[in-house]
Amino acid sequence: LDALTTELRRIVGAQHVPTDRDDTAPYATDWTRRWRGATPLVARPGDVDEVAAIVRACRAHRVALVPQGGNTGLVGGSVPLAGEIVLSTRRLERLGDVDALGMRVVAGAGVTLEALQHAVAPAGLRFGVDLAARGTATIGGMVATNAGGTHVVRHGTMRVQLLGVEAVLGDGSVIRHLRGLRKDNTGYDLASLLCGSEGTLGVVTAAALRLIPTPRTVAVALIGFATVDAAVRASAQLQHDVPGIEAVELMLRDGLRLAGAHLDVTLPAVAEAPVTVLVEIGVAESPVDVLAAAVQGLEGRVGEPAVAIDARSAGRLWRLRDAHPEAAAALGVVHKLDVTLPAPALAAFVDQVHQSVRARAPEATCLVYGHLGDGNLHVNVVGPGVTDEIDDAVLDLVVEAGGSISAEHGIGTAKRRWLEQVRAPGDIAAFRAIKRALDPDGILNPNVLLA
Ligand code: FAD
Ligand code: MLT
Ligand code: ZN
Numbered sequence: 001l002d003a004l005t006t007e008l009r010r011i012v013g014a015q016h017v018p019t020d021r022d023d024t025a026p027y028a029t030d031w032t033r034r035w036r037g038a039t040p041l042v043a044r045p046g047d048v049d050e051v052a053a054i055v056r057a058c059r060a061h062r063v064a065l066v067p068q069g070g071n072t073g074l075v076g077g078s079v080p081l082a083g084e085i086v087l088s089t090r091r092l093e094r095l096g097d098v099d100a101l102g103m104r105v106v107a108g109a110g111v112t113l114e115a116l117q118h119a120v121a122p123a124g125l126r127f128g129v130d131l132a133a134r135g136t137a138t139i140g141g142m143v144a145t146n147a148g149g150t151h152v153v154r155h156g157t158m159r160v161q162l163l164g165v166e167a168v169l170g171d172g173s174v175i176r177h178l179r180g181l182r183k184d185n186t187g188y189d190l191a192s193l194l195c196g197s198e199g200t201l202g203v204v205t206a207a208a209l210r211l212i213p214t215p216r217t218v219a220v221a222l223i224g225f226a227t228v229d230a231a232v233r234a235s236a237q238l239q240h241d242v243p244g245i246e247a248v249e250l251m252l253r254d255g256l257r258l259a260g261a262h263l264d265v266t267l268p269a270v271a272e273a274p275v276t277v278l279v280e281i282g283v284a285e286s287p288v289d290v291l292a293a294a295v296q297g298l299e300g301r302v303g304e305p306a307v308a309i310d311a312r313s314a315g316r317l318w319r320l321r322d323a324h325p326e327a328a329a330a331l332g333v334v335h336k337l338d339v340t341l342p343a344p345a346l347a348a349f350v351d352q353v354h355q356s357v358r359a360r361a362p363e364a365t366c367l368v369y370g371h372l373g374d375g376n377l378h379v380n381v382v383g384p385g386v387t388d389e390i391d392d393a394v395l396d397l398v399v400e401a402g403g404s405i406s407a408e409h410g411i412g413t414a415k416r417r418w419l420e421q422v423r424a425p426g427d428i429a430a431f432r433a434i435k436r437a438l439d440p441d442g443i444l445n446p447n448v449l450l451a
Helices: 002-014 022-028 047-062 113-123 137-144 190-192 230-239 253-261 287-295 311-322 324-329 343-359 386-401 416-422 425-438
Strands: 065-068 084-090 104-108 162-169 172-174 204-209 215-225 245-252 275-283 307-308 335-339 365-371 376-383
Touching: 002 047, 022 084, 022 324, 047 065, 047 084, 047 162, 047 172, 047 204, 047 253, 065 137, 084 365, 104 113, 104 162, 104 311, 113 137, 113 365, 137 190, 162 190, 162 365, 172 343, 172 416, 215 230, 215 287, 215 311, 230 245, 230 287, 230 343, 245 311, 253 275, 253 311, 253 365, 275 287, 275 311, 307 311, 311 386, 324 376, 343 376, 343 386, 365 416, 376 386, 386 416, 416 425
Parallel strands: 065 084
Antiparallel strands: 104 204, 162 172, 162 204, 215 275, 215 307, 245 275, 245 365, 335 376, 365 376
């Protein structure tokens, strides 16, 4: 390790290779505090050549590394749990000029989502993926996890925004395809392969990203329902009837109260409903009439919806949703499950999951919220008696219902033991063959995804 440390210091400069425990500790614990490890050093390269040199050096010394961006990942994939070194991409912050005609931009892996959002806004453009960790989550990490977030229902996941990547593979070679053309069928889609690979195949160093026009007007409504079933039906009806649906998010009364208390804000009256759905529409002309008519037609509603037609009040409603993860984290170390259910199974699942948690850990808090429009629920369990057994019980329910055990956060280390149950043997064999080809010595994130 001493020889490797010396070599890494030569590559990136001693100031970018911290080894003191105090300096490395923040890189070794994840956002949830559930996943805690330790690392002998962190390497912080400033460009792709330095990343390649680090990967080659690690390969030569047979030392494993964990690529890390903003460290906001929620499945224990971004931290060194078995003494790996950390390769932090945060200095890869170069942001190219916004191509307003082509509606695209090239962003370094370390650019935060928020920095990207600010950079493209003056051109009347925006980025299609948004999530509450925007201030810290990086483009590289979002590519690596194929992040989803709140606007997938309209614009798709990270993979859909990706026009090309630059990356250093596990064998130390560099792939680069950043022309960023909308149509480009010139061989294997390596960007798509790296997207969702959770740092197991290559270190993403830059990405060519599609941008979309900012809608002229946006309206947000928080609509109350008596049951999850009514909310599921409303979600389908809204997507069917209303043009420009940007987001359909589910919250339950407990979660909304917790978020309101966490933010220290007064909730709108509709928050008293057992179930609320936050809907955003973005269109060229006044969306209010369209939204109002659609909301009137929804069955099973409770109370008067809270409606926002200016950015500031829309932001206030969105903050209630965005604060859910933080409000839950303030209760303790949360076991986070991130699942997709077929739409017809959603309502029963919400009931079953509460029952299942209550039976195993009666004093624990179970918070369910999520991206209803995509059938994606986040199950958060925190408090006394919460164990891995609860995770397994929740995921059992998901598999029985024909759902997915990871909608958007990935497998990481948290759900690795589940992978072989949910993917066919042929799929796993193909995963392993790809891993061997691109990372022959298995030095990239050896404890993530594949057991
Ligand atoms: P990290 O946490 O640093 O890493 C995540 C994974 O990617 C790890 O396996 C790591 O090894 C790998 N990785 C990181 N950078 C690179 C790179 N450059 N090259 C190769 N591999 C890399 N996720 C959603 O999908 N939707 C949401 O709505 C959402 N909301 C969130 C809200 C909050 C409050 C928080 C804390 C998290 C949320 N997340 C959400 C999870 C998280 O923000 C995303 O997974 C995000 O994509 C992680 O980005 P990051 O830069 O923090 O990556
Ligand atoms: C969200 O949608 O809020 C996130 O994916 C984070 C979480 O699951 O808490
Ligand atoms: Zn989410």
